[in-house]
Amino acid sequence: xxxxxxxxxxxxxxxxxxxVEQVEDALARGDLxxxxxxxxxxxxxxxxxVSRSTVRxxxxxxxxxxxxxxxxxxxxxxxxxxYSSSALRKQVTRLARVDELTLSELIGFRMIMDxxxxxxxxxxxxxxxxxxLEATLVAMRDAIDVDFAAxxxxxxxxxxxxxxxxxxxxxxxxxxVVRGVVLGLIADKIAHAPNxxxxxxxxxxxxxxxxxxxxxxxxxxxxxxxxxxxxxxxAGYVPDSEQETLRALIDD
Amino acid sequence: xxxxxxxxxxxxxxxxxxxVEQVEDALARGDLxxxxxxxxxxxxxxxxxVSRSTVRxxxxxxxxxxxxxxxxxxxxxxxxxxYSSSALRKQVTRLARVDELTLSELIGFRMIMDxxxxxxxxxxxxxxxxxxLEATLVAMRDAIDVDFAAxxxxxxxxxxxxxxxxxxxxxxxxxxVVRGVVLGLIADKIAHAPNxxxxxxxxxxxxxxxxxxxxxxxxxxxxxxxxxxxxxxxAGYVPDSEQETLRALIDD
DNA sequence: GTGCGCCGACTGGTCTGACCAGTGGACTAG
DNA sequence: CTAGTCCACTGGTCAGACCAGTCGGCGCAC
Numbered sequence: 001x002x003x004x005x006x007x008x009x010x011x012x013x014x015x016x017x018x019x020v021e022q023v024e025d026a027l028a029r030g031d032l033x034x035x036x037x038x039x040x041x042x043x044x045x046x047x048x049x050v051s052r053s054t055v056r057x058x059x060x061x062x063x064x065x066x067x068x069x070x071x072x073x074x075x076x077x078x079x080x081x082x083y084s085s086s087a088l089r090k091q092v093t094r095l096a097r098v099d100e101l102t103l104s105e106l107i108g109f110r111m112i113m114d115x116x117x118x119x120x121x122x123x124x125x126x127x128x129x130x131x132x133l134e135a136t137l138v139a140m141r142d143a144i145d146v147d148f149a150a151x152x153x154x155x156x157x158x159x160x161x162x163x164x165x166x167x168x169x170x171x172x173x174x175x176x177v178v179r180g181v182v183l184g185l186i187a188d189k190i191a192h193a194p195n196x197x198x199x200x201x202x203x204x205x206x207x208x209x210x211x212x213x214x215x216x217x218x219x220x221x222x223x224x225x226x227x228x229x230x231x232x233x234x235a236g237y238v239p240d241s242e243q244e245t246l247r248a249l250i251d252d
Numbered sequence: 253x254x255x256x257x258x259x260x261x262x263x264x265x266x267x268x269x270x271x272v273e274q275v276e277d278a279l280a281r282g283d284l285x286x287x288x289x290x291x292x293x294x295x296x297x298x299x300x301x302v303s304r305s306t307v308r309x310x311x312x313x314x315x316x317x318x319x320x321x322x323x324x325x326x327x328x329x330x331x332x333x334x335y336s337s338s339a340l341r342k343q344v345t346r347l348a349r350v351d352e353l354t355l356s357e358l359i360g361f362r363m364i365m366d367x368x369x370x371x372x373x374x375x376x377x378x379x380x381x382x383x384x385l386e387a388t389l390v391a392m393r394d395a396i397d398v399d400f401a402a403x404x405x406x407x408x409x410x411x412x413x414x415x416x417x418x419x420x421x422x423x424x425x426x427x428x429v430v431r432g433v434v435l436g437l438i439a440d441k442i443a444h445a446p447n448x449x450x451x452x453x454x455x456x457x458x459x460x461x462x463x464x465x466x467x468x469x470x471x472x473x474x475x476x477x478x479x480x481x482x483x484x485x486x487a488g489y490v491p492d493s494e495q496e497t498l499r500a501l502i503d504d
Numbered sequence: 505g506t507g508c509g510c511c512g513a514c515t516g517g518t519c520t521g522a523c524c525a526g527t528g529g530a531c532t533a534g
Numbered sequence: 535c536t537a538g539t540c541c542a543c544t545g546g547t548c549a550g551a552c553c554a555g556t557c558g559g560c561g562c563a564c
Contacts, residue, residue, distance in 0.1 A: 012324065012555085014517070016312065040544060051519045053305055056546085060268065060312040072264065072545045073527035108372075109422045116364040116501065123500040167497050168357045171364070174426070219500075245419050248375040248471075249368065264526090266546070292515065303548040308517085324516040325556030 015050050019058035022048075024067065027080070038068060038078040104242035106182050107234045111249045113175050114159060114230065115223035118210060121165035122219035129165050133211050136161055140207065144200045148190065151200050152183065158207060186237050203233055224251065267302050271310035274300075276319065279332070290320060290330040356494035358434050359486045363501045365427050366411060366482065367475035370462060373417040374471035381417050385463050388413055392459065396452045400442065403452050404435065410459060438489050455485055476503065 026032040039047065044055045059078060062068045068078045125133070136158045143150035159179065163172035193199060206229035213222035227250045235243055278284040291299065296307045311330060314320045320330045377385070388410045395402035411431065415424035445451060458481035465474035479502045487495055 012517090016517085042544085053308070053520090054518060056305070057308060057312045057517090059545095060309045061316040064313040064316045070545060071527085072525075073543080074545075075528060075543060077544080105420045105422045108420050109426075112364065112368040112423070116368075120360075120497065120500050124497065168360050170357045170361045170430075174361075178422075245372065245376065248372050264546090268546085294515085305549090306547060309546090311516095322516060323556085324554075325514080326516075327514055327557060329515080 015048075015054050016057040016061065019044075019048055019050070019055065020061045020065075023058070023062060027067065032080060034080050036080050037076045038080060040075075040077045043077070102238075102242065103182070103185060103234075104238040104246055106178055106185075107230065107238065108246050108249055109178050110175065110182065111227045111230050111246065113171055113178070114162070115227045115249075117159075117163050117166040117168070117171050117175065118214065118226045119219040119223040120168070121162050122214040122217055122222050124167055125165045125214060129161070130211075130215055132161055133158070133165075133214065137204070137208055137211060140204050144197065144204065148187070148196060148200070152187065155203070155207075182234070186234070189237065199233065203229060206232075267300075267306050268309035268313065271296075271300055271302070271307065272313045272317075275310070275314060279319065284332060286332050288332050289328045290332065292327075292329045295329070354490075354494065355434070355437060355486075356490040356498055358430055358437075359482065359490065360498050360501055361430050362427065362434060363479045363482050363498065365423055365430070366414070367479045367501075369411075369415050369418040369420070369423050369427065370466065370478045371471040371475040372420070373414050374466040374469055374474050376419055377417050377466060381413070382463075382467055384413055385410070385417075385466065389456070389460055389463060392456050396449065396456065400439075400448060400452070404439065407455070407459075434486070438486070441489060451485065455481060458484075 023032065023038070032038075038044065041052055041055050041059070045052050048055060059068065059070060063070065066081060068080055070078045121129075136154065140151060140154040140158065143154040156176075156179065159175055160172065163169075163175050166172070190196060190199065206225055209225050210222050210229070213219075213225060231246055231250055235246055238246065275284065275290070284290075290296065293304055293307050293311070297304050300307060311320065311322060315322065318333060320332055322330045373381075388406065392403060392406040392410065395406040408428075408431065411427055412424065415427050418424070442448060442451065458477055461477050462474050462481070465471075465477060483498055483502055487498055490498065
């Protein structure tokens with residue numbers, strides 16, 4: 001990454017986008033609060049001095065962002081949805097904008113979330129879930145002989161199961177999302193690495209160790225192995241300067 | 253949770269929403285792939301047999317979901333954006349719909365993230381940042397004499413600082429976001445609790461312990477205290493049946 | 505032949521004005 | 535006081551128009 005001047009593509013700002021920003025800003029400032037109502041569309045037309053089409057396009061964006069909801073015929077106007085959304089959504093969208101996050105931040109996040117999920121799972125898992133977990137290991141073993149995509153798929157199933165056992169859908173969702181982003185960034189490199197097969201085998205081995213530790217009820221060890229595994233698996237793609245932060249996450 | 257028949261509120265399906273679904277389905281099926289182009293708006297008008305306003309409202313939703321992007325004048329039509337799209341977006345949206353999350357999931361998430369941030373921070377913190385941290389403690393002490401809102405503000409500053417020291421903006425973001433949601437759900441109850449002042453003092457005390465542990469470089473202890481503190485602070489608002497999950501998070 | 509500039513057929517962004525099926529509050533008849 | 539009606543208003547959708555931008559190709563000058 002050289003530091004030569006990097007120019008952003010110039011793009012026009014649309015009217016509906018400026019409306020969205022104004023509403024979201026008002027919400028962030030507290031001028032507008034959940035439970036309140038937005039003026040009716042025709043009122044907004046007057047206030048923003050644009051056409052109703054433009055107002056409605058802005059409302060569609062806000063609606064899809066979980067900020068407001070419209071109901072036909074409701075004289076009170078569009079409803080501003082309970083807290084949740086606006087702030088949360090904005091941040092989460094930023095989450096999806098990968099270019100603002102470094103790879104090490106994403107991987108660190110996964111180490112934390114996955115480790116924690118495994119730790120909780122080792123306490124809460126039922127015997128049946130333990131069986132499921134071991135079945136997933138077998139599937140991973142088989143997938144290695146197919147290709148990296150198949151292995152990746154099986155690995156996803158493993159982590160989904162872990163997150164589900166941890167009884168926290170927020171962990172589950174975050175894990176899935178961030179995992180997808182990380183893989184999108186480096187899956188190609190792993191798949192085409194000369195030692196790709198060795199990497200997969202090693203990963204499988206570590207996963208088996210994790211399951212063993214879970215079976216033994218040793219959540220601490222299970223989480224540690226999982227973090228170490230993730231570090232080994234991904235750290236090579238992170239600049240040296242950022243590896244220290246990740247290393248600090250492995251142990252406790 | 254009784255199992256009596258539960259009816260969903262019936263709501264009209266909008267035309268633009270059906271267009272969004274059709275496009276996302278096509279994407280999920282693979283009939284449409286990133287890098288491809290959507291037909292022009294006027295073409296879509298013909299295909300979907302709706303007006304251009306409707307097509308455009310659908311495009312705004314898709315655009316805000318990161319599925320497509322339009323560029324004025326581009327004869328190729330709206331662009332289907334790389335990767336990110338459908339699957340990722342769907343997950344992210346689910347994350348934003350807080351009402352599907354239980355309080356214990358949110359609090360558990362915070363215990364994990366905050367604990368991890370503190371652990372990393374205790375390794376990476378500079379002497380200056382340690383000073384900042386202690387300054388925040390003083391601010392929290394002063395805020396107790398004002399009101400709960402002030403205390404909450406100071407507490408936020410503390411956790412923001414921790415997250416910043418941990419050098420992971422993803423942790424920072426998630427912490428802020430989920431903290432806001434949790435507070436939105438129960439801030440009132442805490443503020444009006446009869447022992448509100450005692451709660452704040454106790455919380456302050458634990459924060460000071462955390463800082464001590466960070467100063468000593470004992471990340472493990474710091475994180476443990478922080479998780480315990482958060483459990484004590486919030487667990488009372490969580491149903492008994494879900495407290496076990498949280499308790500499993502405290503230790504390791 | 506090659507390069508350049510112009511042009512025109514398109515695009516998306518915005519506007520206007522209209523119609524419809526709903527909603528909910530005011531008003532009225534009992 | 536209630537039950538029913540009514541009406542002003544809402545959001546959803548439509549048709550048609552204009553504008554500024556984009557891009558590919560045509561033709562001109564060299």
